[in-house]
Amino acid sequence: ARFVSGSMEDTAFAQRVVREAQLALGGLDMLILNHVGASYFGFFDGDVEHVRKLLEINFLSYVAMATSALPMLKESEGSIVVVSSMAGKVGFPFTVPYSATKFALDGFFSSLRQEFTIQSINVSITLCILGFIDTGESRAVPALLRAGHPHPGSFSCPLCPPLSLSPLLQGDPTCLP
Numbered sequence: 001a002r003f004v005s006g007s008m009e010d011t012a013f014a015q016r017v018v019r020e021a022q023l024a025l026g027g028l029d030m031l032i033l034n035h036v037g038a039s040y041f042g043f044f045d046g047d048v049e050h051v052r053k054l055l056e057i058n059f060l061s062y063v064a065m066a067t068s069a070l071p072m073l074k075e076s077e078g079s080i081v082v083v084s085s086m087a088g089k090v091g092f093p094f095t096v097p098y099s100a101t102k103f104a105l106d107g108f109f110s111s112l113r114q115e116f117t118i119q120s121i122n123v124s125i126t127l128c129i130l131g132f133i134d135t136g137e138s139r140a141v142p143a144l145l146r147a148g149h150p151h152p153g154s155f156s157c158p159l160c161p162p163l164s165l166s167p168l169l170q171g172d173p174t175c176l177p
Protein backbone atom coordinates (compact mmCIF):
# COMPACT_ATOMS: atom_id res chain seq x y z
CA ALA A 1 0.00 0.00 0.00
CA ARG A 2 1.11 3.59 -0.58
CA PHE A 3 0.27 6.49 1.69
CA VAL A 4 0.80 10.23 1.95
CA SER A 5 0.79 11.54 5.51
CA GLY A 6 -0.71 14.89 6.50
CA SER A 7 -3.95 16.46 7.68
CA MET A 8 -7.09 16.95 5.61
CA GLU A 9 -7.82 20.26 7.36
CA ASP A 10 -5.40 21.70 4.77
CA THR A 11 -6.99 21.80 1.29
CA ALA A 12 -3.53 22.08 -0.34
CA PHE A 13 -2.70 18.71 1.25
CA ALA A 14 -5.98 17.20 -0.04
CA GLN A 15 -5.01 18.29 -3.57
CA ARG A 16 -1.48 16.93 -3.11
CA VAL A 17 -2.84 13.46 -2.22
CA VAL A 18 -4.69 13.36 -5.55
CA ARG A 19 -1.58 14.56 -7.45
CA GLU A 20 0.51 11.85 -5.77
CA ALA A 21 -2.11 9.25 -6.76
CA GLN A 22 -1.94 10.48 -10.34
CA LEU A 23 1.87 10.20 -10.37
CA ALA A 24 1.85 6.77 -8.72
CA LEU A 25 -1.11 5.18 -10.54
CA GLY A 26 -1.38 7.16 -13.77
CA GLY A 27 -5.16 7.48 -13.39
CA LEU A 28 -8.06 6.81 -11.07
CA ASP A 29 -11.19 4.69 -11.39
CA MET A 30 -12.70 5.46 -8.01
CA LEU A 31 -12.33 8.09 -5.30
CA ILE A 32 -13.66 7.01 -1.90
CA LEU A 33 -14.01 9.88 0.56
CA ASN A 34 -14.30 8.47 4.09
CA HIS A 35 -12.15 10.30 6.69
CA VAL A 36 -13.67 12.39 9.49
CA GLY A 37 -12.04 14.58 12.12
CA ALA A 38 -12.58 13.94 15.82
CA SER A 39 -15.62 15.60 17.37
CA TYR A 40 -17.58 15.26 20.60
CA PHE A 41 -20.86 13.54 21.47
CA GLY A 42 -22.85 16.02 23.58
CA PHE A 43 -24.83 19.26 23.53
CA PHE A 44 -23.46 21.93 21.14
CA ASP A 45 -20.83 23.79 23.20
CA GLY A 46 -20.80 27.01 21.14
CA ASP A 47 -17.27 26.46 19.77
CA VAL A 48 -17.50 27.99 16.29
CA GLU A 49 -13.80 27.30 15.58
CA HIS A 50 -14.44 23.57 16.07
CA VAL A 51 -17.29 23.76 13.50
CA ARG A 52 -14.96 25.56 11.05
CA LYS A 53 -12.17 22.98 11.52
CA LEU A 54 -14.58 20.06 11.17
CA LEU A 55 -16.05 21.60 7.99
CA GLU A 56 -12.52 21.85 6.59
CA ILE A 57 -11.72 18.21 7.36
CA ASN A 58 -15.11 16.56 6.70
CA PHE A 59 -16.41 18.76 3.86
CA LEU A 60 -13.91 21.11 2.16
CA SER A 61 -11.22 18.45 1.72
CA TYR A 62 -13.85 16.22 0.03
CA VAL A 63 -14.68 19.06 -2.36
CA ALA A 64 -10.96 19.69 -3.03
CA MET A 65 -10.15 16.02 -3.66
CA ALA A 66 -13.17 15.41 -5.90
CA THR A 67 -12.37 18.56 -7.90
CA SER A 68 -8.70 17.60 -8.35
CA ALA A 69 -9.58 14.01 -9.27
CA LEU A 70 -12.33 14.93 -11.74
CA PRO A 71 -10.18 15.05 -14.90
CA MET A 72 -8.92 11.50 -14.16
CA LEU A 73 -12.42 10.26 -13.27
CA LYS A 74 -13.87 11.74 -16.47
CA GLU A 75 -11.17 9.94 -18.41
CA SER A 76 -11.99 6.58 -16.77
CA GLU A 77 -15.77 7.24 -16.52
CA GLY A 78 -15.22 6.40 -12.87
CA SER A 79 -16.94 6.89 -9.52
CA ILE A 80 -16.94 9.15 -6.51
CA VAL A 81 -18.10 7.54 -3.25
CA VAL A 82 -18.91 9.88 -0.36
CA VAL A 83 -19.34 8.26 3.05
CA SER A 84 -22.05 10.04 5.02
CA SER A 85 -24.41 9.19 7.86
CA MET A 86 -28.01 9.17 8.96
CA ALA A 87 -26.93 12.23 10.94
CA GLY A 88 -26.35 13.88 7.53
CA LYS A 89 -29.97 13.31 6.48
CA VAL A 90 -31.92 13.83 9.74
CA GLY A 91 -31.21 16.31 12.52
CA PHE A 92 -30.11 14.35 15.57
CA PRO A 93 -29.07 15.66 19.04
CA PHE A 94 -25.48 15.52 20.38
CA THR A 95 -23.74 15.57 16.98
CA VAL A 96 -24.42 19.17 15.86
CA PRO A 97 -21.03 20.09 14.24
CA TYR A 98 -20.59 16.61 12.71
CA SER A 99 -24.15 16.55 11.39
CA ALA A 100 -23.67 19.99 9.75
CA THR A 101 -20.62 18.73 7.84
CA LYS A 102 -22.53 15.68 6.57
CA PHE A 103 -25.54 17.78 5.45
CA ALA A 104 -23.08 20.01 3.55
CA LEU A 105 -21.77 16.95 1.69
CA ASP A 106 -25.32 16.07 0.59
CA GLY A 107 -25.89 19.63 -0.68
CA PHE A 108 -22.66 19.72 -2.67
CA PHE A 109 -22.52 16.21 -4.10
CA SER A 110 -26.25 15.72 -4.81
CA SER A 111 -26.27 19.04 -6.71
CA LEU A 112 -23.06 18.16 -8.56
CA ARG A 113 -24.62 14.84 -9.59
CA GLN A 114 -27.51 16.75 -11.21
CA GLU A 115 -25.02 18.91 -13.14
CA PHE A 116 -23.14 15.82 -14.34
CA THR A 117 -26.43 14.44 -15.68
CA ILE A 118 -27.21 17.68 -17.53
CA GLN A 119 -23.66 17.81 -18.97
CA SER A 120 -23.57 14.06 -19.82
CA ILE A 121 -20.50 13.60 -17.60
CA ASN A 122 -20.31 9.88 -16.95
CA VAL A 123 -18.89 9.98 -13.40
CA SER A 124 -21.17 8.43 -10.78
CA ILE A 125 -21.59 9.99 -7.34
CA THR A 126 -22.77 7.71 -4.52
CA LEU A 127 -23.63 9.12 -1.10
CA CYS A 128 -23.55 6.35 1.52
CA ILE A 129 -26.00 6.88 4.39
CA LEU A 130 -24.67 4.73 7.23
CA GLY A 131 -26.27 4.03 10.59
CA PHE A 132 -24.34 3.39 13.77
CA ILE A 133 -21.14 1.32 13.29
CA ASP A 134 -18.99 0.07 16.12
CA THR A 135 -15.67 1.73 15.14
CA GLY A 136 -13.13 4.14 16.61
CA GLU A 137 -14.55 6.95 18.71
CA SER A 138 -18.13 5.77 18.16
CA ARG A 139 -17.51 2.74 20.41
CA ALA A 140 -18.03 4.99 23.43
CA VAL A 141 -21.48 6.20 22.30
CA PRO A 142 -23.80 3.30 23.39
CA ALA A 143 -22.24 3.26 26.86
CA LEU A 144 -22.64 7.04 27.12
CA LEU A 145 -26.31 6.74 26.17
CA ARG A 146 -26.90 3.84 28.55
CA ALA A 147 -25.27 5.83 31.34
CA GLY A 148 -27.67 8.70 30.66
CA HIS A 149 -24.94 10.94 29.21
CA PRO A 150 -25.00 13.63 27.89
CA HIS A 151 -28.59 14.22 29.04
CA PRO A 152 -29.33 13.32 32.67
CA GLY A 153 -31.81 10.46 32.85
CA SER A 154 -32.99 8.50 29.84
CA PHE A 155 -34.22 10.13 26.66
CA SER A 156 -36.21 8.97 23.68
CA CYS A 157 -35.66 9.05 19.98
CA PRO A 158 -36.79 12.53 18.86
CA LEU A 159 -38.47 11.11 15.76
CA CYS A 160 -40.41 8.35 17.50
CA PRO A 161 -40.88 9.50 21.12
CA PRO A 162 -42.22 6.23 22.57
CA LEU A 163 -39.12 4.29 21.54
CA SER A 164 -35.70 4.40 23.15
CA LEU A 165 -32.52 4.78 21.07
CA SER A 166 -30.83 1.87 22.83
CA PRO A 167 -32.33 -0.88 20.60
CA LEU A 168 -31.18 1.02 17.52
CA LEU A 169 -27.64 1.27 18.85
CA GLN A 170 -27.75 -2.47 19.55
CA GLY A 171 -28.61 -3.09 15.91
CA ASP A 172 -32.42 -3.22 16.02
CA PRO A 173 -33.72 -0.70 13.45
CA THR A 174 -37.41 -0.81 14.58
CA CYS A 175 -37.05 2.74 15.91
CA LEU A 176 -36.65 4.10 12.37
CA PRO A 177 -39.50 5.97 10.69
Ligand SMILES: NC(=O)C1=CN([C@@H]2O[C@H](COP(=O)(O)OP(=O)(O)OC[C@H]3O[C@@H](n4cnc5c(N)ncnc54)[C@H](OP(=O)(O)O)[C@@H]3O)[C@@H](O)[C@H]2O)C=CC1
Nearest residue numbers: 007008034035036037083084085130131132133135136138
Ligand atom coordinates in the same frame (compact mmCIF):
# COMPACT_ATOMS: atom_id res chain seq x y z
N1 LIG B 1 -18.92 4.89 13.16
C1 LIG B 1 -20.17 5.24 12.93
O1 LIG B 1 -21.09 4.99 13.74
C2 LIG B 1 -20.53 5.92 11.67
C3 LIG B 1 -19.57 6.36 10.75
N2 LIG B 1 -19.97 6.97 9.60
C4 LIG B 1 -19.00 7.47 8.63
O2 LIG B 1 -18.11 6.43 8.26
C5 LIG B 1 -16.83 6.99 7.93
C6 LIG B 1 -15.76 6.28 8.70
O3 LIG B 1 -16.02 6.48 10.09
P1 LIG B 1 -15.22 5.70 11.24
O4 LIG B 1 -14.36 4.66 10.64
O5 LIG B 1 -16.21 5.35 12.29
O6 LIG B 1 -14.30 6.90 11.80
P2 LIG B 1 -13.04 6.81 12.76
O7 LIG B 1 -13.15 8.01 13.67
O8 LIG B 1 -12.89 5.46 13.34
O9 LIG B 1 -11.83 7.03 11.73
C7 LIG B 1 -11.62 8.28 11.18
C8 LIG B 1 -10.47 8.21 10.17
O10 LIG B 1 -10.25 9.54 9.66
C9 LIG B 1 -8.88 9.87 9.80
N3 LIG B 1 -8.70 11.28 10.14
C10 LIG B 1 -9.11 11.95 11.24
N4 LIG B 1 -8.74 13.25 11.18
C11 LIG B 1 -8.06 13.40 10.03
C12 LIG B 1 -7.40 14.50 9.41
N5 LIG B 1 -7.38 15.72 9.97
N6 LIG B 1 -6.79 14.29 8.21
C13 LIG B 1 -6.81 13.07 7.62
N7 LIG B 1 -7.42 11.99 8.15
C14 LIG B 1 -8.04 12.15 9.34
C15 LIG B 1 -8.35 9.00 10.93
O11 LIG B 1 -6.98 8.79 10.68
P3 LIG B 1 -5.97 8.50 11.90
O12 LIG B 1 -6.41 7.20 12.51
O13 LIG B 1 -4.65 8.46 11.22
O14 LIG B 1 -6.15 9.64 12.84
C16 LIG B 1 -9.16 7.73 10.77
O15 LIG B 1 -8.54 6.86 9.84
C17 LIG B 1 -16.94 8.49 8.24
O16 LIG B 1 -17.22 9.23 7.05
C18 LIG B 1 -18.11 8.57 9.21
O17 LIG B 1 -18.75 9.82 9.17
C19 LIG B 1 -21.29 7.17 9.31
C20 LIG B 1 -22.25 6.75 10.18
C21 LIG B 1 -21.96 6.11 11.41
Ligand SMILES: CC(C)CCC[C@@H](C)[C@H]1CC[C@H]2[C@@H]3C(=O)C=C4C[C@@H](O)CC[C@]4(C)[C@H]3CC[C@]12C
Nearest residue numbers: 085086087090092095131132137138141157159
Ligand atom coordinates in the same frame (compact mmCIF):
# COMPACT_ATOMS: atom_id res chain seq x y z
C1 LIG C 1 -33.46 8.41 12.80
C2 LIG C 1 -32.56 8.63 13.98
C3 LIG C 1 -33.28 8.40 15.27
C4 LIG C 1 -31.35 7.73 13.86
C5 LIG C 1 -30.34 8.00 14.91
C6 LIG C 1 -29.09 7.21 14.63
C7 LIG C 1 -27.93 7.70 15.50
C8 LIG C 1 -28.02 7.09 16.89
C9 LIG C 1 -26.59 7.39 14.88
C10 LIG C 1 -26.60 7.60 13.35
C11 LIG C 1 -25.24 8.13 12.99
C12 LIG C 1 -24.42 8.04 14.22
C13 LIG C 1 -23.16 8.92 14.40
C14 LIG C 1 -22.27 8.95 13.21
O1 LIG C 1 -22.70 9.03 12.10
C15 LIG C 1 -20.85 9.03 13.43
C16 LIG C 1 -20.31 9.27 14.63
C17 LIG C 1 -18.89 9.67 14.68
C18 LIG C 1 -18.17 8.98 15.78
O2 LIG C 1 -16.84 9.46 15.86
C19 LIG C 1 -18.92 9.19 17.09
C20 LIG C 1 -20.30 8.63 16.99
C21 LIG C 1 -21.12 9.24 15.89
C22 LIG C 1 -21.41 10.66 16.30
C23 LIG C 1 -22.43 8.44 15.66
C24 LIG C 1 -23.38 8.52 16.87
C25 LIG C 1 -24.71 7.79 16.64
C26 LIG C 1 -25.40 8.26 15.37
C27 LIG C 1 -25.79 9.72 15.53
